[in-house]
Amino acid sequence: MSIxxxxxxxxxxxxxxxxxxxxxxxxxxxxxxxxxxxxxxxxTSLEIPVADLYVLGDVLESDMxxxxxxxxxxxSALKRQIxxxxxxxxVGSAYLLLMDAQLLSGNVVPTSERIVSDYVGHLPSxxxxxxxxxxxITYVLGEGERPLGRTMHGIGDCNGTEGVLRCVGRGxxxxxxxxxxxxxxxxxxxxxxxxxxxxxxxxxxxxTAEGARAIELANAWFIDTTRVFxxx
Amino acid sequence: MIRYAPVILIGRFIxxxxxxxxxxGGAAIPGVVVNRLAPGFLPNVLKHFNQGTVFVTGTAGKSxxxxxxxxxxxxxxxxxxxxxxxANISQGLTSAIVKDCNLFSQINADLAILExxxxxxxxxxxxxxxxxxxxxxxxxxxxxxxxxxxxxxxMLTTVARNTSGTVIxxxxxxxTSRAAAMSSVSTSFGMSQPFFAQAxxxxxxxxxxxxxxxxxxxxxLVSVRGQIATVSIDKDIQELRLPSAGIHYGVDVVxxxxxxxxxxxDAFDPELAISTVNAIDPVFGRGESVVVAGQxxxxxxxxxxxxxxxxxxxxxxxxxxxxxxxxxxxxxFSYLWPVSLQRFNKIAIASGSKANAVALHCLxxxxxxxxxxxxxxxALELFLAQPAPKSGxxxxxxxxDAMRRTRQHFGLSEQREWS
Numbered sequence: 001m002s003i004x005x006x007x008x009x010x011x012x013x014x015x016x017x018x019x020x021x022x023x024x025x026x027x028x029x030x031x032x033x034x035x036x037x038x039x040x041x042x043x044t045s046l047e048i049p050v051a052d053l054y055v056l057g058d059v060l061e062s063d064m065x066x067x068x069x070x071x072x073x074x075x076s077a078l079k080r081q082i083x084x085x086x087x088x089x090x091v092g093s094a095y096l097l098l099m100d101a102q103l104l105s106g107n108v109v110p111t112s113e114r115i116v117s118d119y120v121g122h123l124p125s126x127x128x129x130x131x132x133x134x135x136x137i138t139y140v141l142g143e144g145e146r147p148l149g150r151t152m153h154g155i156g157d158c159n160g161t162e163g164v165l166r167c168v169g170r171g172x173x174x175x176x177x178x179x180x181x182x183x184x185x186x187x188x189x190x191x192x193x194x195x196x197x198x199x200x201x202x203x204x205x206x207x208t209a210e211g212a213r214a215i216e217l218a219n220a221w222f223i224d225t226t227r228v229f230x231x232x
Numbered sequence: 233m234i235r236y237a238p239v240i241l242i243g244r245f246i247x248x249x250x251x252x253x254x255x256x257g258g259a260a261i262p263g264v265v266v267n268r269l270a271p272g273f274l275p276n277v278l279k280h281f282n283q284g285t286v287f288v289t290g291t292a293g294k295s296x297x298x299x300x301x302x303x304x305x306x307x308x309x310x311x312x313x314x315x316x317x318x319a320n321i322s323q324g325l326t327s328a329i330v331k332d333c334n335l336f337s338q339i340n341a342d343l344a345i346l347e348x349x350x351x352x353x354x355x356x357x358x359x360x361x362x363x364x365x366x367x368x369x370x371x372x373x374x375x376x377x378x379x380x381x382x383x384x385x386x387m388l389t390t391v392a393r394n395t396s397g398t399v400i401x402x403x404x405x406x407x408t409s410r411a412a413a414m415s416s417v418s419t420s421f422g423m424s425q426p427f428f429a430q431a432x433x434x435x436x437x438x439x440x441x442x443x444x445x446x447x448x449x450x451x452x453l454v455s456v457r458g459q460i461a462t463v464s465i466d467k468d469i470q471e472l473r474l475p476s477a478g479i480h481y482g483v484d485v486v487x488x489x490x491x492x493x494x495x496x497x498d499a500f501d502p503e504l505a506i507s508t509v510n511a512i513d514p515v516f517g518r519g520e521s522v523v524v525a526g527q528x529x530x531x532x533x534x535x536x537x538x539x540x541x542x543x544x545x546x547x548x549x550x551x552x553x554x555x556x557x558x559x560x561x562x563x564x565f566s567y568l569w570p571v572s573l574q575r576f577n578k579i580a581i582a583s584g585s586k587a588n589a590v591a592l593h594c595l596x597x598x599x600x601x602x603x604x605x606x607x608x609x610x611a612l613e614l615f616l617a618q619p620a621p622k623s624g625x626x627x628x629x630x631x632x633d634a635m636r637r638t639r640q641h642f643g644l645s646e647q648r649e650w651s
């Protein structure tokens with residue numbers, strides 16, 4: 001069965017490769033033989049399309065007001081889609097939009113100093129979660145929410161965890177402050193976004209040569225990032 | 233200013249020691265020490281050029297613009313002091329001055345034309361008030377340091393406010409235009425309206441002028457074909473040869489000509505400016521060709537997503553022997569991820585501390601990477617050992633840190649810019 005990914009505001013959220021997560025996940029799914037189509041939503045779109053996965057990235061401060069204005073028009077429909085079983089991957093300052101849309105129940109806390117750091121942690125599955133934080137906020141988990149990562153190195157949300165996993169109706173919201181192509185660096189995130197699809201799995205990616213190479217390179221990047229902290 | 237003589241001597245001694253310990257390196261160390269011992273040294277020296285100081289700043293094009301501007305102004309008989317492109321922050325500037333000044337902190341020049349990093353330019357402008365400033369553009373760059381282009385715009389606004397004479401700004405960039413509006417005197421350069429409509433988006437300004445804006449600058453870039461550019465200087469159309477192929481080099485050249493016009497006033501000679509530009513070699517690492525072990529290798533420096541994108545666009549699609557080396561100066565590879573490499577079928581080698589990131593990026597774009605070798609010296613030797621390509625030339629695309637290490641490995645460090 002094919003999968004549709006909706007990339008939200010890709011023209012305004014790709015400064016650090018966040019919007020690329022839609023293409024990354026599409027490629028990963030193609031290794032499993034799943035056909036994918038990607039649709040985009042920009043600030044002129046009148047409605048939000050039905051999709052299996054929505055991808056939302058970090059919005060630069062200078063663009064945030066106009067994105068907020070448009071997002072307020074589509075956020076109720078987006079929430080309905082997620083309640084009916086879609087997933088949402090949100091990166092960086094997208095937290096602020098999710099809070100407004102009541103897709104998260106915790107709190108965003110501004111930090112006294114901007115967090116600019118590599119990050120190494122583990123997902124609930126025990127697989128690697130790596131990335132780079134360039135953020136002026138941390139997230140405090142709310143009711144019914146679980147952390148996305150347990151911190152090994154780096155700052156995360158300043159409490160030993162990073163990010164959030166929240167079930168919203170039959171759907172799931174995954175949010176992280178680790179910007180950029182987080183699904184490429186930490187490919188184990190992708191199966192989390194398709195909890196009802198047993199065919200979407202990390203071992204599944206490795207069945208093709210290209211997928212196996214992607215996992216190998218992501219593991220090498222994990223080692224590189226860990227070495228940054230170990231000073232090697 | 234004999235009071236600075238002791239720190240100048242200390243700086244020179246440190247430079248001597250640093251060069252013995254690390255040939256080709258340690259250039260910034262004297263500046264670090266002198267700035268610590270005498271924080272007023274750098275602003276004081278900059279205030280004492282009889283024709284003033286020019287700051288060339290913005291995200292992209294500082295080195296080329298500075299080099300072209302210095303050449304054009306020098307050709308008009310003005311004695312110019314300029315800094316190497318590797319020395320565009322306060323400690324580097326101080327190192328360059330310590331090397332060339334006398335014990336009275338004087339440099340034998342009438343005008344200082346300085347490439348200055350955006351962040352340092354804002355701080356230094358408040359202490360040294362340049363007579364002229366050239367505001368090139370604001371693209372997405374060093375996100376880990378500047379976070380948002382608005383922060384860079386604010387820095388350029390500080391530079392413009394503290395410029396005592398003329399601000400020369402890029403009219404196609406909405407952010408430099410807004411910054412220049414805070415100055416008392418300004419003049420603009422840019423692309424002609426039709427050329428900007430056709431190709432302006434490629435330059436990656438974080439906020440471009442509106443297509444409907446009727447902006448006519450005295451110096452405009454009308455077209456670029458490879459290394460040949462057509463420019464308009466006070467409506468007189470001229471052709472010239474750029475230091476390297478690419479629209480961005482064309483914009484740098486019109487920025488430099490516009491600045492020279494503002495600085496020289498009635499003494500500015502357009503014919504002399506153009507003949508000077510025609511004779512300029514590529515700037516260190518920017519479209520430069522070197523010969524190593526009998527092989528010609530093209531060097532391409534990338535400093536941000538925009539220069540990565542533009543430099544890739546200027547390479548032939550037939551470039552089959554391509555090496556990409558990204559070092560630890562690119563702290564987070566994420567911001568280079570949006571740059572497409574899909575015009576190439578294959579990358580011969582990915583290297584540097586971000587080699588795995590480069591290879592993963594290529595893989596997700598369907599571009600094959602033959603060898604991933606994080607150790608740069610090993611990768612360079614592998615690249616040299618590969619047979620000559622059937623088409624194109626061997627080309628290395630590198631970040632600044634990888635460029636420095638590559639030059640050092642090939643014995644090319646401390647080149648003409650420090651001489």
